[in-house]
Amino acid sequence: MPIPNDTVFMPSILTFVGIPGLEPVQCWIGIPFCAMYIIALIGNTLLVIIIKSERTLHEPMYIFLAMLGATDIALSTSFVPKMLGIFWFHLPDIYFDACLLQMWLIHTFQGIESGVLLAMALDRYVAICHPLRHATIFTPQVVTHIGIGMTLRPAILVIPCLLLIKFRLKLYRTKIISHSYCEHMAVVKLATEDIFINKFYGLFGAFIVGGFDFLSITLSYIQILITVAHLPQKKARLKAFNTCVPHMCVFFQFYLLAFFSFFTHRSGAHIPSHIHITLSVLYLLVPPFFNPFVYGVKTKQIREQVTKMFSFKDQV
DSSP: OOOOTTOEESOSEEEEOSSTTOGGGHHHHHHHHHHHHHHHHHHHHHHHHHHHHOGGGOSHHHHHHHHHHHHHHHHHHTTHHHHHHHHHHOOOEEEHHHHHHHHHHHHHHHHHHHHHHHHHHHHHHHHHHSGGGHHHHSOHHHHHHHHHHHHHHHHHHHHHHHHHHHHHOOEESOSEESSSSOOHHHHHTTBSSOOHHHHHHHHHHHIIIIIHHHHHHHHHHHHHHHHHHTOSOHHHHHHHHHHHHHHHHHHHHHHHHHHHHHHHHHHOTTSOHHHHHHHHHHHHHHHHHHHHHHHHHHOHHHHHHHHHHHHHHHHO
16 A cells, blocks of 8 residues: 555654644743642642651551652653643654653553542541441551552553554654643554554553542442441531542542543544643643642641641741
8 A cells, every 4th residue: 555645654753733723822821831730749749748757647548648649740740841841942842752651651640540549439438438447458568559559550551552552553644743742542543554453452441440440439439428428426427528528529520531531532523622632731730730739628637737847937
């Protein structure tokens, strides 16, 4: 079959558009994104430091929260600096292999974040529905194994996506990516060859990680709400419910944006590309920005440690 003139044979360099249709104002769009990134770095770093340094917070829930903060730092750092380079310094090019590395980092940390949310939901489920068994179930060894498992699961599952692109797709119609970062489907759609296997494995990986976690978290919170509703004392019901509010807020905002981004890549042709890409960026950036505020405001122990930290600095 003849190769079209505009076909690129395994391009060594890919070029980002940024946000299609909004190129003239991307320098201004980068300002709020940069502000969100800086706040996310400061907030999540503070969260990790407080939990690490305060022995009273060395409990499963706070350990998972520290893991979430570290994941958010890594996730936002894997794409925001390069994106700002596109917006502000006109640096749209990226080596093909570097693009695959960024893809692996982004999707791996997305999967880790989903796994941490599942671990936190299960921790709350056991703490509220089976409180007497919590200490025997969530031992330090179990928490360590959960941390290793939820890291290895997406890290391993994403690798075939990269291999299928690297060794299966050889002909590309263009080297221009209409995106701000290396998202799996955004890169796969550049190929002129049959991408059914790539799309199928992408769906499979998304279901194994996101789909399984979403169903498990949903069932956990349903059971939690049922248990809370049957508590005899109103004060106990409010206390139990308040401990779950931050987790449910983070859960809903993470998965709503995730499902929107996922399905618009596959069946969202009617959605303007600048809206789709902007929301795809927010999907990755909002959780790292949002989580420290949610847990800092709603978690009494975190709030107290932040107050102590700044009160100590004022006295010095």
